[in-house]
Amino acid sequence: MAGNITSLSTATFAEEVNSSAKPVLVDFWAEWCGPCKMIAPILDEIANEHGEKVTIAKLNVDDDPSIALEHKVMSIPTLLLFQDGQVAKRIVGAKSKAALLADLAEFL
Amino acid sequence: MTTVEREVVVLGAGPAGLTAAIYCARADLRPLVFEGEPSSTSDQPGGQLMLTTDVENYPGFPEGVMGPNLMMDFRAQAVRFGAEMQTEKVTKVDLSSNPFKIWIGENGLTSDPDCLARALIVSTGAKSLMLGLPEEDQLIGRGLSTCATCDGFFFRGQEIAVVGGGDSAMEEATFLTKFASKVTIIHRRDQLRASKIMQERAFANERIEFLWNHVVTAIHGTESLEGVRVSHTKTGEEQDIPLGGLFIAIGHSPNTDIFAGQLKMKENGYLITEPDSSRTSVEGVFACGDVQDDVYRQAVTAAGSGCMAAIDAERWLESRSDLPEASASATLSSQ
Incomplete structure (x- = not known):
């Protein structure tokens, strides 16, 4: 189901995100976050439908708080889209699939 | 269709x-x-x-x-x-x-x-409900939150505030003391609307302080929330309070x-x-x-x-x- 979504950690973040040829959308989430659970299936769908354009990855802020801190993530879910290692888009809060796709349109 | x-x-x-x-x-x-x-x-x-x-x-x-x-x-x-x-x-x-x-x-x-x-x-x-202040849209998710359980985690060791006086404000404030060093409850009256058990929990919590008879009139910060301006509901006296986070629970x-x-x-x-x-x-x-x-x-x-x-x-x-x-x-x- 989540086969197209990579799980990142502090150890793998730099390599997976900074050296990716494609933009990488990172979902900052945690087990205790209800809205995160609501958008998880939507991100699965986006990964399946647009995987050739954008890589979808997730990072558990409980397990790896330092990356969240570094990028000033203060609310989850937050989605950061990285292009060439730089944050090109910041999406805060859960949204519908249509709204997420609209936010990501320029990268898809 | x-x-x-x-x-x-x-x-x-x-x-x-x-x-x-x-x-x-x-x-x-x-x-x-x-x-x-x-x-x-x-x-x-x-x-x-x-x-x-x-x-x-x-x-x-x-x-x-x-x-x-x-x-x-x-x-x-x-x-x-x-x-x-x-x-x-x-x-x-x-x-x-x-x-x-x-x-x-x-x-x-x-x-x-x-x-x-x-x-x-x-x-x-x-x-x-939100406060209805113009800064809210810019700072939501950047230190301003309506979901303590989603965002409390990010305020470890910081001084933060909760606006409100009902059960959800008490619940959020109590929950947030797991992370924050100090939680100020800003309430526009001099008593709470919250249920007795929730009030008692909040009063007994050493990390919770109360700012009675105050309303938030402005939120400071551009990239992330830095503090709020509050005004006394009776005297109109204003003061700025530096904060790492602000949680809204006003109903x-x-x-x-x-x-x-x-x-x-x-x-x-x-x-x-x-x-x-x-x-x-x-x-x-x-x-x-x-x-x-x-x-x-x-x-x-x-x-x-x-x-x-x-x-x-x-x-x-x-x-x-x-x-x-x-x-x-x-x-x-x-x-």
């Missing part, structure tokens, strides 16, 4: 809507549930419990239960009995004639209705905008139902949960009223058996 027609349509999927869906589904009414769209406010599938952690007062869970998990289970139970869930937000209804007309998304502006319903159960709930307003002018409401926007029933001012429209409850507002009362709405809807449909039955699978052509 084709129009689907159903015996029963449920708007909203919190404890009330999902309980109504369970009962309607078990009565073979094949309810269609428009559960809303994901968001980080309380106006979303699963309702306000999606923004909580431990729910300790829902019967049947002696050790407590995680709010989001409880709602996922409600949903799974409704689906098990044949309720159909659609993750869309209803944006317009026409209740002037039966079957009622329902539109989702932007379709209400241009096209034929997306759905027709013989009976309609309204359980759209209530959403968190809720019912999600009844789309029913304006169609269903009778109280002055505060909550739907009016007939005593001891879920019947609204329009025959065939039933309301349950927080959208019609500005008194109790509990998950268990919402679930109870959802059951009432389902039974009321079922009996009403039976009493109108002279009407041609809506075929659940049929799609109607445009009118």
Whole structure:
């Protein structure tokens, strides 16, 4: 189901995100976050439908708080889209699939 | 887009809507549930419990239960009995004639209705109120939050504040002391509206301080929240307080905008139902949960009223058996 979504950690973040040829959308989430659970299936769908354009990855802020801190993530879910290692888009809060796709349109 | 027609349509999927869906589904009414769209406010599938952690007062869970998990289970139970869930937000209804007309998304502006319903159960709930300050849009998710359970984690060791004086403000403040070094509760009165047990917990907590008779008049910060300006409600005296985070818990307003002018409401926007029933001012429209409850507002009362709405809807449909039955699978052509 989540086969197209990579799980990142502090150890793998730099390599997976900074050296990716494609933009990488990172979902900052945690087990205790209800809205995160609501958008998880939507991100699965986006990964399946647009995987050739954008890589979808997730990072558990409980397990790896330092990356969240570094990028000033203060609310989850937050989605950061990285292009060439730089944050090109910041999406805060859960949204519908249509709204997420609209936010990501320029990268898809 | 084709129009689907159903015996029963449920708007909203919190404890009330999902309980109504369970009962309607078990009565073979094949309810269609428009559960809303994901968001980080309380106006979303699963309702306000999606923004909580431990729910300790829902019967049947002696050790407590995680709010989001409880709602996922409600949903799974409704689906098990044949309720159909659609993750869309209803944006317009026409209740002037039966079957009622329902539109989702932007379709209400241009096209034929997306759905027709013989009976309609309204359980759209209530959403968190915001302060209404211009800085809010910029700083939400950057130190300003309406969800302590989502965001508290990020304020470890910081000084933060909660605005409000009710149960949710006390609950959030108490929860936030797990992370923050100090939590100031900013309240516009000199006493709390919260229940006794929640007040006592807050008063006993060494990390919680109270700023009575103050309102927030401005939020400082551009990239992230840096503090607030507060004003004394009696003297008007202002002061700036540096803060790492600000949580808003000043209450809720019912999600009844789309029913304006169609269903009778109280002055505060909550739907009016007939005593001891879920019947609204329009025959065939039933309301349950927080959208019609500005008194109790509990998950268990919402679930109870959802059951009432389902039974009321079922009996009403039976009493109108002279009407041609809506075929659940049929799609109607445009009118």
